[in-house]
Amino acid sequence: AQTVTQSQPEMSVQEAETVTLSCTYDTSESDYYLFWYKQPPSRQMILVIRQEAYKQQNATENRFSVNFQKAAKSFSLKISDSQLGDAAMYFCAYGRGGANSKLTFGKGITLSVRP
Amino acid sequence: DGGITQSPKYLFRKEGQNVTLSCEQNLNHDAMYWYRQDPGQGLRLIYYSQIVNDFQKGDIAEGYSVSREKKESFPLTVTSAQKNPTAFYLCASSPFGTSGHNEQFFGPGTRLTVL
Numbered sequence: 001a002q003t004v005t006q007s008q009p010e011m012s013v014q015e016a017e018t019v020t021l022s023c024t025y026d027t028s029e030s031d032y033y034l035f036w037y038k039q040p041p042s043r044q045m046i047l048v049i050r051q052e053a054y055k056q057q058n059a060t061e062n063r064f065s066v067n068f069q070k071a072a073k074s075f076s077l078k079i080s081d082s083q084l085g086d087a088a089m090y091f092c093a094y095g096r097g098g099a100n101s102k103l104t105f106g107k108g109i110t111l112s113v114r115p
Numbered sequence: 116d117g118g119i120t121q122s123p124k125y126l127f128r129k130e131g132q133n134v135t136l137s138c139e140q141n142l143n144h145d146a147m148y149w150y151r152q153d154p155g156q157g158l159r160l161i162y163y164s165q166i167v168n169d170f171q172k173g174d175i176a177e178g179y180s181v182s183r184e185k186k187e188s189f190p191l192t193v194t195s196a197q198k199n200p201t202a203f204y205l206c207a208s209s210p211f212g213t214s215g216h217n218e219q220f221f222g223p224g225t226r227l228t229v230l
Binding site for chain 1: 146148150155156157158159160163165173203205207209211216217218219220221223224
């Protein structure tokens with residue numbers, strides 16, 4: 001079974017600085033998808049970024065980028081120029097896609113942003 | 116506006132009673148999911164359905180039941196057999212089989228408290 005591990009339960013970053021959130025996963029598959037979701041205090045889950053395993057290029061969405069290391073099964077999220085609105089829980093998730101639509105989520109990391 | 120609605124936002128139940136949580140989507144998604152979120156546990160899959168009139172157990176299905184009579188609706192019943200039902204419940208939906216990544220879209224959640 002696939003597992004997703006987020007080993008850091010909490011992190012803190014100074015406003016305008018850069019922070020990296022770690023995620024590792026375990027799978028025997030070669031084709032899959034990885035996601036980072038954000039859950040702010042409102043508890044509404046929001047997709048931050050998505051990475052296809054067959055793509056070597058790391059995904060980027062504005063201030064958010066990933067470092068995808070397929071061989072190491074590592075998928076970290078980098079937040080640049082951190083803003084107060086980035087304070088939230090962040091979940092890493094794994095999915096096979098296609099006919100298997102389930103996602104497996106990590107336990108999440110709480111990010112706080114210091115003004 | 117397309118999206119997912121969950122009702123009610125807060126729900127209180129007496130011990131020993133069954134209660135049904137509502138989830139509706141107008142995104143024309145085939146697949147729908149129910150997750151339970153507890154502090155420090157991340158999101159755990161209760162049930163999912165990839166097509167009308169069909170559903171599968173997730174990782175923690177005991178004490179829960181679902182139905183999928185319509186594409187847009189996937190209600191979750193928390194039965195009296197669920198030993199510790201107090202939690203935050205999230206409903207999600209995704210396209211199924213039509214695109215590779217099957218990104219999931221989430222509702223705002225229901226907080227269930229057993230008194």
